[in-house]
Amino acid sequence: RVMSRPWVIITGASSGIGLSFCKLYAARNYNIISVGRRKELLEEQAKSLAAVHSGIQTLVIEQDLGITGGAENVIATVRAAGIVASALVNNAGTPIRGGLATVEWSTTVNMLQLMVYIRAFPCHEFLKDGLAQD
Secondary structure (H helix, E strand, O other): OOOOOOEEEEEOOOOHHHHHHHHHHHHOOOEEEEEEOOHHHHHHHHHHHHHHOOOOOEEEEEOOOOOOOHHHHHHHHHHHOOOOOOEEEOOOOOOOOOOOOOOOHHHHHHHHHHHHHHHHHHHHHHHHHHHHHO
16 A cells, blocks of 8 residues: 555544544644544544545544454454554543442453553554564
8 A cells, every 4th residue: 555644543532632633643644543432423523634634544443442352453454454554642541430349340351451451562563563664
């Protein structure tokens, strides 16, 4: 795939800080891969970004990164599209409300998946892809 603009992957892109990162990178002429749980919202935002920033490309990936296999699905989708990202913004996150003893253990496991594993594994994989391209 011939790429005239670099690609950035932004997780937690549906709203708030993640959406702000999408706007920031689009203004700097990056193509945007937005990852989040709300596909319709992500698609609407991608259309808006493409309309405001002429020539950028977007890819929407609907994925809950707090579940096992979420990161692997994002990596596989990006690779299947033939994209090698130049940047990764790991913005996805969720708070746990309540004390450790009062929260369901599955909720804690999902938070750990999101806040620890999703930070390290995609960085490792996408860095390998970038180095292989050099």
